[in-house]
Amino acid sequence: MTSDALSAFPAPTDEVVDLCRDLLRIDTTNTGDNATSAGERRAAEYVAEKLAEVGVEPVLHESAPGRANVIARIPGTDPSRGALLVHGHLDVVPADPDEWSVDPFSGELRDGYLWGRGAIDMKDFDAMVLAVVRHWQRTGVRPPRDIVLAYTADEEAGSEYGAHFLATRHRDLFDGCTEGIGEVGGFSYTVDESQRLYLIETAQKGIDWLRLHAKGRPGHGSMVHGDNAVTALAEAVARIGAHRFPVVVTDTVRAFLEEVSEVLGIEVDPDDPEIAIAKLGPIANIIGATIRNTANPTRLDAGYKDNVIPGRASATIDCRSLPGQSELLERQLRELIGPDIDIEYIQRQPALETTFDGDLVEAMSAALRAEDPGARPVPYMLSGGTDAKAFSQLGIRCFGFAPLRLPADLNFSALFHGIDERVPVDGLQFGVRVLDRFLRTC
Numbered sequence: 001m002t003s004d005a006l007s008a009f010p011a012p013t014d015e016v017v018d019l020c021r022d023l024l025r026i027d028t029t030n031t032g033d034n035a036t037s038a039g040e041r042r043a044a045e046y047v048a049e050k051l052a053e054v055g056v057e058p059v060l061h062e063s064a065p066g067r068a069n070v071i072a073r074i075p076g077t078d079p080s081r082g083a084l085l086v087h088g089h090l091d092v093v094p095a096d097p098d099e100w101s102v103d104p105f106s107g108e109l110r111d112g113y114l115w116g117r118g119a120i121d122m123k124d125f126d127a128m129v130l131a132v133v134r135h136w137q138r139t140g141v142r143p144p145r146d147i148v149l150a151y152t153a154d155e156e157a158g159s160e161y162g163a164h165f166l167a168t169r170h171r172d173l174f175d176g177c178t179e180g181i182g183e184v185g186g187f188s189y190t191v192d193e194s195q196r197l198y199l200i201e202t203a204q205k206g207i208d209w210l211r212l213h214a215k216g217r218p219g220h221g222s223m224v225h226g227d228n229a230v231t232a233l234a235e236a237v238a239r240i241g242a243h244r245f246p247v248v249v250t251d252t253v254r255a256f257l258e259e260v261s262e263v264l265g266i267e268v269d270p271d272d273p274e275i276a277i278a279k280l281g282p283i284a285n286i287i288g289a290t291i292r293n294t295a296n297p298t299r300l301d302a303g304y305k306d307n308v309i310p311g312r313a314s315a316t317i318d319c320r321s322l323p324g325q326s327e328l329l330e331r332q333l334r335e336l337i338g339p340d341i342d343i344e345y346i347q348r349q350p351a352l353e354t355t356f357d358g359d360l361v362e363a364m365s366a367a368l369r370a371e372d373p374g375a376r377p378v379p380y381m382l383s384g385g386t387d388a389k390a391f392s393q394l395g396i397r398c399f400g401f402a403p404l405r406l407p408a409d410l411n412f413s414a415l416f417h418g419i420d421e422r423v424p425v426d427g428l429q430f431g432v433r434v435l436d437r438f439l440r441t442c
Contacts, residue, residue: 201400
């Protein structure tokens with residue numbers, strides 16, 4: 001293609017803004033209920049259209065009506081090498097417009113940011129990858145290894161209709177994949193004007209979502225009642241909510257804290273790291289949640305009339321376990337709630353942990369340093385979970401690497417599932433440049 005022909009197309013750093021805005025304007029709210037979830041198929045069709053437009057052949061796989069996933073493979077120059085999986089989800093958590101400064105599905109461009117539900121979780125990365133791939137197809141670039149693109153549904157409700165569906169029902173699509181990258185990694189934490197840590201996710205906590213069920217004797221609300229299911233449940237939930245599990249420093253967290261100690265010049269007590277973590281500002285919430293198991297009550301359900309004591313009451317607890325500690329967490333919870341309340345697991349997916357080494361890590365680090373000479377890549381553990389849990393079951397070594405250079409004063413962690421979610425435009429463009437370098441060399 002001639003230079004004149006290429007000039008008719010937008011640069012990937014410009015196109016990423018339009019792609020991300022388009023995706024933000026598609027309401028892909030995932031409520032956890034197929035009847036009320038929305039837009040995933042429309043978003044999948046948009047991605048498929050943008051890939052097909054430049055000669056990539058996408059395939060849509062619908063796991064249930066409206067729950068669509070897009071897969072495509074880009075051939076590399078060396079077929080003997082293992083393929084790289086690049087995955088991103090298209091669904092988002094709900095957003096209440098009354099709580100936001102802008103319409104959460106407007107994709108509004110304001111003050112140097114692109115605003116909308118999914119801006120950093122994770123339509124920004126979806127758009128970055130699209131922009132890079134479209135640029136490659138237009139310019140004839142081929143990566144050194146096969147790249148498998150996966151745009152998934154349902155990540156925000158456990159991935160049953162997305163990554164887990166693909167990993168169990170369509171394993172052949174990932175033939176040859178040995179490594180993968182996805183969300184919540186490669187973002188910056190500013191140390192000073194000349195130095196930034198870039199947190200690359202090498203571990204993530206397990207998902208242990210459960211429901212507690214208390215049983216009691218139904219009765220009239222006006223009577224003295226000593227066997228009240230609501231009371232028993234409320235007491236158990238209060239004990240869980242108030243409990244702090246013991247500190248456990250994993251290899252990944254220890255490596256992160258050692259880097260922080262050196263860069264910030266602070267002492268870190270490995271047996272009591274909370275004092276040091278509290279000094280990390282906006283990322284303290286993420287790191288602080290990775291030094292212990294956690295359990296947070298999120299929903300309550302009991303009763304059917306104001307003056308009837310129900311015979312059953314339930315609560316949902318969002319538990320996250322450290323690597324290798326899911327069974328220990330269950331025992332800890334049982335001690336807290338007592339023997340008379342039943343535990344039912346809604347989701348139980350294992351924690352993941354890999355080492356911070358190898359050619360892929362070197363390629364990530366080199367790409368970051370090329371675009372930011374002050375970059376210092378470090379490993380960290382994500383306090384949540386991602387589609388990597390499903391893909392790791394295929395033997396794929398998974399990392400979180402969705403690069404963003406962030407303003408020093410942006411509370412990045414608060415934007416995940418929070419109000420006024422937004423991504424800096426120059427951060428999006430930085431991410432495109434880093435991904436382009438990384439995927440050309442990995």
